[in-house]
Each structure stands twice: as C-alpha cells, then as structure tokens.
Amino acid sequence: MISFTIPGAPVGKQRPKFSRCGGFVRTYTPEKTVSYESLVRLSFAAAYPAFVPLEGPVRFTVRAFCPIPNSAPKRLRADMEAERLPCPKKPDKTNIEKIIEDALNGIAYKDDSQITDSGPFMKRYSPRPRVEVEIQSLEEGRG
Helix, strand or coil: CEEEEEECCCCCCCCCEEEEECCEEEEECCHHHHHHHHHHHHHHHHHCCCCCCECCCEEEEEEEEEECCCCCCHHHHHHHHCCCCECCCCCCHHHHHHHHHHHCECCCECCHHHEEEECCCEEEEECCCEEEEEEEECCCCCC
C-alpha cells in the first residue's frame, strides 16, 4: 500500500478555460489546477523518491480535511477540531479525486484508467487541512 499526505486545503479540478485572441480560441488549464497538481506530484515524490509506476488495476482512496472556517459556531468547533464533522463545502468529491488522479498519471501508476476500485471517500473539517491518499495494487505481490 502506498500512502502520502498533501498539505493544505483540498483543491478540486477546475474546468479548462477559453479565451479569444484575434480570430483564434485558446484553451488553457487554470493556474490553481496547475499549481495543485504540482503540489500533489511533489508530495508523492517526497514520500516515494524512486518509485516505479504500478501496472495493473489499483484501488484509490482519498480522505480530505478542510480548514475550519473562522465563522464556525463554538458549539460545533470541538467536533470540527476532532475531525468528526463532515465538510459539505466545495470542492466536491469528484473534483478532489480527479485532480489527484490526473496529477499522479505516469508517476504512481501508468494511467488513471488503471483505477478500478475506490475506497471510502471522506471529507471532514480539521485544524490541520490536508488530503490523505492511499493507492493499493490489486495484483498479488504489489503494493
């Protein structure tokens, strides 16, 4: 099993942006997505510096921990600090998983099409915002 932590608040995959320049339409990836994908790759490389990408099917599990808002009521703050209270705010599950899956293409596994199983997703408030990722090979003898 491979596990690592991405520090900071979870970020979701953003849609490509379009701009017009003269008669041409230019497509580009938003800077926030590019920056977070780099952070994901750096976090993985720090945990597994000489890793050879997995081949075959893999299970992908994500646990996201969102920052506690300053406006959080005192009656809920203890549960938020104990990481027991769900975070219903954006980004959503799909976009959090997608940005990490795409960032790890060719690094943790050859292609994200190898992800055939997802572990239980969890998104909670925490005083220590982060995303915890686990990747497990579903082939015997790996992961």
